[in-house]
Amino acid sequence: MASAIAKQTYNVFFRRSSAYLAGIFASAFAFEIAFDTVSDRVWDSINKGRQWKDIRDKYIQ
Amino acid sequence: MLSKVAYTTTARAFRASSTFRPVRFASTQAGPFGANRKAAMMWFTKAAAASAIVGYGISNYVLTDDRMAPVYKAVSEASTELKKKAKEFGIELEIPFTVAHAFSTADHGLHPPHYPWDHYSPWKSYDHASIRRGFQVYKEVCSACHSMDYIYYRNLVGVSHTEAEAKALAAEYEYEDGPDDSGQMFMRPGKLTDAMPKPYPNEEAARAANGGAYPPDLSCIVRARHGEEDYIFALLLGYCDPPAGVNIREGLHYNPYFPGGAIAMARSIFDEVVDYEDGTPNNASQLAKDVTTFLSWASYPEHDERKKMGLKTLAISAMLLGLSVWWKRFKWSYVKSKKIVYRPGKFDEV
Missing domain, CATH: 1.20.5 (Single alpha-helices involved in coiled-coils or other helix-helix interfaces)
Structure with a gap:
């Protein structure tokens, strides 16, 4: 099973340089989105009630 | 067999050389500080300890001794x-x-205590409700004398006020603009792109109105003073009667946190001089805390983003560090588990 996945991964991503490069670009893109989403959520939860977005509702018309 | 023969002959030639003197400790003294790293570390530890003890002794018992005074x-x-x-x-x-320079706290200002600012923590943003209240204090109290030339109404949008509120705040003041078609300057209500209104048209007018003292611009005041927030807060609330023997000129006020002690600014932050819209108690220390937070934001507007970016950088760096440690161990696993066996051959005495 594991070897089947490894083989499939190899065939899809590592066999050709073009696929390898595309894989790097795509994973960098996906990683950045995921990392930013997670870290922003952590930041917002640490600073709950302190940031402008938390008090904005009180003043917006 | 050629190499062995060559080796033997060179060795012999070497031994036979008359200029050769064997170094006695060559085998035990590999480096300048001992045979190996452990010995070198020991050497440095001892040297550091010894110089610390000797230095401490000299500085505390010899240099401070009264008998040294004639020498000095x-x-x-x-x-x-x-x-x-x-x-x-x-x-x-x-x-x-x-x-010798005499140091006196009166000349340099009393060091402010360290206050527990909640935005000092590495993972805490500014309290934006406090910035908003602080702006109100600035507007109603400080702005009577202090300008903030580098803070524009647009800077408040998304930080402490909505766009509509910031526009309304700007429109409360008239700004000179122009020239118009006939070449005349004219007054118009303020816009988001206008800076905080100036209390005085220029520095000379400000000095003339304040007994020769110039109220500094507050745009970057937290950056510009030693002690930063602590200093501003301590100064705002630090007014007291001068100690006996200290005479304060007419028009000046005594504040121990101000270098020299005599400050032209009178105490301005009192209980209940500002009414907060959000129901926060408006005692003097709360007002001072809020206005200091506002001034701190004005000095470091990038603060929140900087801290968030710093935490992200640390997180990514931690991942990369873990990855590089694993990579190093991966690459070295072959080298470290390799066994080198050396079997010396028999040398023929030629």
Whole structure:
């Protein structure tokens, strides 16, 4: 099973340089989105009630 | 067999050389500080400990001894003489460590205590509700004398006020604009792109209105003062009666946190001088805390983003560090598990 996945991964991503490069670009893109989403959520939860977005509702018309 | 023969002959030739002197400790003394790293570390530890003890002893018991005073005096007088002589020849001689400067807290201002600012923590943003209240304090109290030339109404949008609120705040003041079609300057209500209104048209007017003292611009005041937020907060609330023997000129006020002690600004932050819209208690320390937070934001507007970016950087760096440790161990696993067996061959004595 594991070897089947490894083989499939190899065939899809590592066999050709073009696929390898595309894989790097795509994973960098996906990683950045995921990392930013997670870290922003952590930041917002640490600073709950302190940031402008938390008090904005009180003043917006 | 050629190489073995060659080796043997060179070795023999070497041994036979008359200039060769065997180094006795060559095998035990590999480095300049001992045979191996452990010995070198030991050497450095001992050296550091010994110099620390000797340095401590000299600085505490020898240099501070009263019997050293004549020596210092002699050195000081000699250097003064030397300076005088040099001056006769037209040379300005500066000899370090010969002049004693008296340090007095009255001259330099009392050091403010460290207050537990909640935005000092590495993962905390500014309290934006506090920035908003602080702006109100600035607007209603400080702005009577202090300008904030580098803070524009647009800077408040998304930080402490909505766009509509910031526009309304700006429109409360008239700004000179122009020239119009006929070449005349005219007044118009403020816009988001206008800076905080100036209380005085120029520095001279400000000085004339404040007994010669210039109320500093508050745009970057937190950056511009030692002690930063602590200093501003302590100064705002630090007014008290001057101690006995200290005379304060008419028009000045005593504040121990201000260098020199005599400050032209009178105490301005009192209980209930500002009414907060969000129901926060408006006692003097709360007002001072809020206005200091606002001024801190004005000095460091990038603060929140900077801290968030810093935390992200640390997180990514931690991942990369883990990855590089794994990579190193991965690459070295072959080298470390490799076994090298050396079997010396039999040398033929030729």
